[in-house]
Structure formats: structure tokens, C-alpha cells
Amino acid sequence: MSIEVKDVMGRTAVTVLVQASFGEIVAAMRRYAVDAVTVIDAERRPIGVVSEDDLLLKEIDPVRHSVSIFESRRRRRAHDKAAAVTAGELMTAPAITVTPRTSVRDAAQLMHARQIKQLPVIDVVTGRVIGVLRRRDVLRVFNRPAAELEKDVRTALPEGVPFTVEIDAGVVTVGGRVRRRSQAIALAEAVRAVEGVVDVVSEVVCDEDDFVVVPPLM
Numbered sequence: 001m002s003i004e005v006k007d008v009m010g011r012t013a014v015t016v017l018v019q020a021s022f023g024e025i026v027a028a029m030r031r032y033a034v035d036a037v038t039v040i041d042a043e044r045r046p047i048g049v050v051s052e053d054d055l056l057l058k059e060i061d062p063v064r065h066s067v068s069i070f071e072s073r074r075r076r077r078a079h080d081k082a083a084a085v086t087a088g089e090l091m092t093a094p095a096i097t098v099t100p101r102t103s104v105r106d107a108a109q110l111m112h113a114r115q116i117k118q119l120p121v122i123d124v125v126t127g128r129v130i131g132v133l134r135r136r137d138v139l140r141v142f143n144r145p146a147a148e149l150e151k152d153v154r155t156a157l158p159e160g161v162p163f164t165v166e167i168d169a170g171v172v173t174v175g176g177r178v179r180r181r182s183q184a185i186a187l188a189e190a191v192r193a194v195e196g197v198v199d200v201v202s203e204v205v206c207d208e209d210d211f212v213v214v215p216p217l218m
Contacts, residue, residue, distance in 0.1 A: 003195040005107055005133050006100035008140045009121050013132040015040045018047065018088040022058070025050055025087055038120045039091045044128040046120040048091030055090070097122045098133060104195060108138045142170050144196040153197070156190045158183075163204075170198030181206040 014032045016025055018039055028037055029052065036051040084090045097120045098107050107119060121131040146167050153172055157163050163176035172191055178184050184204040192200045 003104045003141050004100065005098050005102045005104060005121055008104060008137045009100070009131040009133045010137060011131050013038055013120060013129045015044070015046075015129060016050070016087050017042075018086070018091075020087040022055070022085050022090070025090070026055065029055075034118075036118050037087075038095065038129055038132065039087045039093075040129060043126075045126075046095035046097055046122065046129050048087075048093035048095050049116070049118070049120070050087055050090045051092070051117065054092065058084075095120055099124050100130070104138055104141055107133055111135060111138065141196045142198060149194070149196050152194050153191055156194055157187065170196060171201060172197050172199070173201040173203060175203040177205045177207070179207050180210045181208070182210050 014028055014034050015038045016028055018041060020028075020039075025037060029035065036049055038046050039048040039050060041047050096110065096114055096116060098110070099122060101124075111117070111119065118132055118134045120129050121133055122128060123130050149170070149172075150165055150167055153165055153167070153174075154163075157165075157174070158178075161176055161178065163174055166173040166175075172194075174187065174191055178187065184202060184206045187204060188200050188202040191197060
């Protein structure tokens with residue numbers, strides 16, 4: 001079973017309007033104990049995100065009012081943010097979003113690839129923000145009840161074969177017998193793909209090795 005964003009997301013998203021001031025953004029972050037807020041337009045559609053890192057530039061950029069022509073685009077953008085006073089000027093845009101039906105695995109890969117801490121969740125019809133997915137929400141899949149996790153693991157295993165399954169802190173040990181080594185490898189990968197599995201220990205025995213070692217070309 002693929003766990004979707006709707007199963008773990010936060011139902012309340014902390015948002016600010018594009019014209020919100022620096023002080024209003026800081027106040028919202030402190031009030032709701034979050035490290036980023038979603039910037040929305042008048043229709044509650046996300047247009048960007050302001051994070052603590054964006055706000056910190058105000059403090060750590062000592063030359064924010066002078067820009068060298070030799071600076072990179074990224075560095076110039078940092079200077080601009082250091083001098084910014086509204087959400088529209090501070091935000092990183094466009095907002096990277098997910099929907100309730102996005103798989104948590106895909107969302108996690110997106111977070112890792114883009115190096116972001118949270119994703120606004122939008123309604124697929126209106127495009128409006130309806131929640132937020134944070135990194136801590138993604139990590140909740142590793143706290144699944146053992147019985148629930150075992151059920152999904154067994155669903156991933158081939159039918160008709162008496163496999164044994166043991167789970168300890170998300171580590172799944174699978175035992176049994178298959179005909180070919182390639183089947184044992186595929187089985188372990190299928191279990192590893194189950195949401196909430198931390199690692200797989202395969203104790204599956206195979207009757208024949210169907211992997212052919214090709215000698216290197218001379």
C-alpha cells in the first residue's frame with residue numbers, strides 16, 4: 001500500500017499574503033512554531049515560500065546594499081532578500097507543491113532533490129492551499145504499527161510460498177525458499193519499497209544461481 005500525502009500531512013498551513021511585512025512573517029513563525037510560511041495570493045493559491053534562512057539574510061549579509069557586478073546571480077538574489085521588507089520580496093518562488101494523492105515517497109524525493117523543508121499541499125481543483133507536508137510528517141511513515149507494516153510486506157511477497165516475516169524497529173527479515181537467485185533479489189527489493197521499511201535482511205534460500213558473470217573485455 002502506498003502511503004499518500006493526505007495520510008500524514010498537517011491540515012493547517014501557516015500562510016501570509018504577498019504584502020505581509022518582515023515583522024508579520026517573524027510573528028507568524030514564532031506564534032505557530034514553524035520554520036517556513038507559504039506566501040499566498042488573494043485566492044489562497046501558493047506563490048512562494050519564506051523560510052528562516054531567507055529571514056536570516058537580514059542579519060548575516062553585511063553588504064546587502066552594495067552589489068558587485070562580478071557576483072553570481074545567486075549571490076545577488078541573497079543581497080536582494082537581505083534588503084527585502086515584504087513576503088513578495090523575500091519569498092523563494094515559484095512555490096513547489098504537492099497534492100493529497102501524491103505518494104509520500106515521491107514527496108520525500110522532491111524535498112531531498114530541492115533541499116526544502118516543507119511542501120504546500122494544494123487542492124487539485126482550486127489550486128488553493130489546504131495543508132502542508134513537513135519533513136517530520138514524512139518521517140512518520142517509519143513509525144507505522146508493526147501489524148500494519150507486516151500486512152503490507154506480505155502483500156508485496158509472491159503468493160503461494162510460505163515466507164517468514166519478522167519486523168524489528170522497521171527492519172524486515174524475510175525467510176523462505178525460491179527457485180532462482182534473481183527471484184530472491186527481486187523479492188528483497190519489493191519489500192524494501194514498502195512504505196515504512198527501514199531495511200531488509202534476506203534469509204531467502206535459492207536453488208540455483210541464474211546470474212551470469214560476464215568477463216571484462218581485454
